[in-house]
Amino acid sequence: MPDPTIVILTGAGISAESGLGTFRDEGGLWARHRIEDVATPEGFGRDPDLVHRFYNARRAQAATARPNAAHRALARLQAALPGAVHIVTQNVDGLHEAAGAREVLHMHGRLDRALCGACAHRWPAPAEMHRSDPCPACGAAATRPDVVWFGEMPHGMERIWGLLESASLFVAIGTSGEVYPAAAFVEEARASGADTLELNLEPSSRISEFARARFGPATEVVPAWVEELLAG
Numbered sequence: 001m002p003d004p005t006i007v008i009l010t011g012a013g014i015s016a017e018s019g020l021g022t023f024r025d026e027g028g029l030w031a032r033h034r035i036e037d038v039a040t041p042e043g044f045g046r047d048p049d050l051v052h053r054f055y056n057a058r059r060a061q062a063a064t065a066r067p068n069a070a071h072r073a074l075a076r077l078q079a080a081l082p083g084a085v086h087i088v089t090q091n092v093d094g095l096h097e098a099a100g101a102r103e104v105l106h107m108h109g110r111l112d113r114a115l116c117g118a119c120a121h122r123w124p125a126p127a128e129m130h131r132s133d134p135c136p137a138c139g140a141a142a143t144r145p146d147v148v149w150f151g152e153m154p155h156g157m158e159r160i161w162g163l164l165e166s167a168s169l170f171v172a173i174g175t176s177g178e179v180y181p182a183a184a185f186v187e188e189a190r191a192s193g194a195d196t197l198e199l200n201l202e203p204s205s206r207i208s209e210f211a212r213a214r215f216g217p218a219t220e221v222v223p224a225w226v227e228e229l230l231a232g
């Protein structure tokens with residue numbers, strides 16, 4: 001049997017029980033903030049102070065959040081099957097790494113990184129970022145959060161498409177399937193012959209694309225699935 005390649009896509013739902021809000025659930029971030037204002041380059045261009053306030057608050061919240069049983073179960077799976085388990089996250093928090101996961105692909109960037117809009121230099125974000133912060137490399141006052149907004153290219157796409165092509169199993173955890181390109185990963189994995197599994201609180205908008213699904217809170221369904229997989 002060829003070595004397994006397990007590709008796991010995570011979304012905001014995996015961090016919900018760590019106290020971090022999701023985007024599209026009732027009372028989620030997009031119910032309280034306009035996407036056009038805080039998650040587009042155009043919004044940042046119009047009002048950088050507003051966008052920095054939004055991300056400064058989220059960075060502060062993420063800094064106090066702790067990984068939950070779902071993050072820990074994925075780290076355990078990765079350690080138990082060296083080289084076989086690839087975690088691709090849309091989340092900008094660092095909870096996978098805090099749980100011990102390695103080489104997590106942050107396709108939508110990270111809250112704890114800053115990006116210079118002038119020269120593309122990246123550096124560790126301070127707790128609070130402001131538009132007047134100079135870039136440590138070029139000095140420009142064009143500092144922005146190193147996150148991927150609508151209309152921008154997510155990170156690591158070549159590597160991710162390559163992993164999906166060789167995947168034997170694709171698992172999506174706690175993501176609504178509303179945002180591309182991540183929403184298309186299940187089709188790509190299926191086309192490459194992978195088994196596909198959704199783990200979510202409730203069916204996502206992509207549910208019909210998955211071969212199998214389990215529903216419930218991530219802290220319950222993810223550890224249970226990992227346990228079963230490792231038990232063989």
Ligand code: BJW
Binds near residue numbers: 012016023024090153
């Ligand atoms: C639980 C749970 C519990 C709750 N346990 N589960 C028309 C058609 C097709 C595509 C497009 C289109 N028009 C534009 C596009 C492209 C666009 C797009 O997809 N738009 C859609 C709205 C249609 N995409 C892009 O622009 C992307 N870039 C791109 O495509 O580049 C190519 C390109 C570039 C330039 C020119 C041409 C082509 C970039 C997308 C960037 C998304 N950015 C954000 C913000 C990141 C920074 C930040 O965090 O602030 O990423 S938006 C937001 O959505 C964030 C998330 O990562 C992303 C996905 O959200 P997620 O994680 O799925 O969360 P929710 O809230 O949606 O769902 C939560 C889920 O958890 C639910 O299912 C719950 O049930 C579940 N849940 N509690 C388990 N306890």
